[in-house]
Amino acid sequence: MRGLKVLPSGRPGRGRLYVNLPDGQAVAWYDRQANRISVLADDHREAVLAVLRPYLSGTVSIGPPPVPTAGDLRRLALPPDADLAPNRPGETLLGELEHGAAGTRARHRLRQDLTAQQRMGDAFDALEPEGWRTLHCVPLPGFGPIDHLVIGPAGIFCVRTIPGRRQRAVVGDLLVTVGRAEPRPDPRWIRGAAARATALLAAKVTPALAVVDASRLETAPTVRDIRVLQPPTATPDLVASPTALKPPDVEALFAQARDTETWLPGRPHSSLAGV
Incomplete structure (x- = not known):
C-alpha cells in the first residue's frame, strides 16, 4: 500500500x-x-x-x-509535532547558535552551555536500559525550557545544567557561583520549575542542578531540597537511589510528560500528589 x-x-x-x-x-x-x-x-x-x-x-x-498500556494508547494518539521525546540535549541552544545574532562572547557562553547540556543529556540517555526515561528542552511557560526531565525508578528530576568551566563552583541556597563570574539564580529557578512541573504532572518532581566540568564543587549544608549532581558520579548516584516508582508508573509519566499539551500555558494546576 x-x-x-x-x-x-x-x-x-x-x-x-x-x-x-x-x-x-x-x-x-x-x-x-x-x-x-x-x-x-x-x-x-x-x-x-x-x-x-x-x-x-x-x-x-x-x-x-x-495488550496496550495507558502509555501506549497515549503515544498512538500523539501527533509527531506534539512529541517532545525526539528533542536532542541542548535543542534550544542549537537553534540559538544557528539563527542568533549574538556577539562572540555570548556565542562562546552558548557553546559552553550546549556542551554541558549535551554531556549530561548523553549520560541520562544512557540510563534507558536501567528503566529511566529522559526528555530534553521541555518548554515550561513562565520559566523557559527545562534542560532535562529525568524519570526513573528513583522518581522524577527536573535538571538545570551549569557549565563549571574548570573552575570552583559553589552552590548556595539562592545562588550558584562559578569562578569569578556573576552569581546565577539557578537554585531559585530550579525550585520554581520543579514546583510547576509537580503541579502539571500531579507527581513529585525533585529539583536538581548538574554542575559539569567544575574543578571543585562545594554545596552549602543548608541546600537539602535540591539534588546536586556532578559527572562522573551523577548517574550512578541516581541509579543507587531508593526506588520510588514502578516501571508502569515511569512509562505512564513519560507518556504524559512527552506531550506538549501537558505544558501548555494556562493549563490549570493539578493537585499535588505522589504516584
Whole structure:
C-alpha cells in the first residue's frame, strides 16, 4: 500500500518506529529493542513489512500487539509535532547558535552551555536500559525550557545544567557561583520549575542542578531540597537511589510528560500528589 510513513519515536537509534497511514493513523510499530513488529491492521501486514525492511536486522518477530498500556494508547494518539521525546540535549541552544545574532562572547557562553547540556543529556540517555526515561528542552511557560526531565525508578528530576568551566563552583541556597563570574539564580529557578512541573504532572518532581566540568564543587549544608549532581558520579548516584516508582508508573509519566499539551500555558494546576 502506498503512502505509509515511518516515523521515529524518541531519539535517533532508540525507541520505536511507527508506521502511519497518510492521515496519521498508526497501523504498526517496530520495537527495536525487542526486534518485534506489532501490527494493528492485519490487511496492511505486507505493506508494513515492505516499508520497514530497510530498518530491520536479524530475526524479527511479527504479530498482533500486546495488550496496550495507558502509555501506549497515549503515544498512538500523539501527533509527531506534539512529541517532545525526539528533542536532542541542548535543542534550544542549537537553534540559538544557528539563527542568533549574538556577539562572540555570548556565542562562546552558548557553546559552553550546549556542551554541558549535551554531556549530561548523553549520560541520562544512557540510563534507558536501567528503566529511566529522559526528555530534553521541555518548554515550561513562565520559566523557559527545562534542560532535562529525568524519570526513573528513583522518581522524577527536573535538571538545570551549569557549565563549571574548570573552575570552583559553589552552590548556595539562592545562588550558584562559578569562578569569578556573576552569581546565577539557578537554585531559585530550579525550585520554581520543579514546583510547576509537580503541579502539571500531579507527581513529585525533585529539583536538581548538574554542575559539569567544575574543578571543585562545594554545596552549602543548608541546600537539602535540591539534588546536586556532578559527572562522573551523577548517574550512578541516581541509579543507587531508593526506588520510588514502578516501571508502569515511569512509562505512564513519560507518556504524559512527552506531550506538549501537558505544558501548555494556562493549563490549570493539578493537585499535588505522589504516584
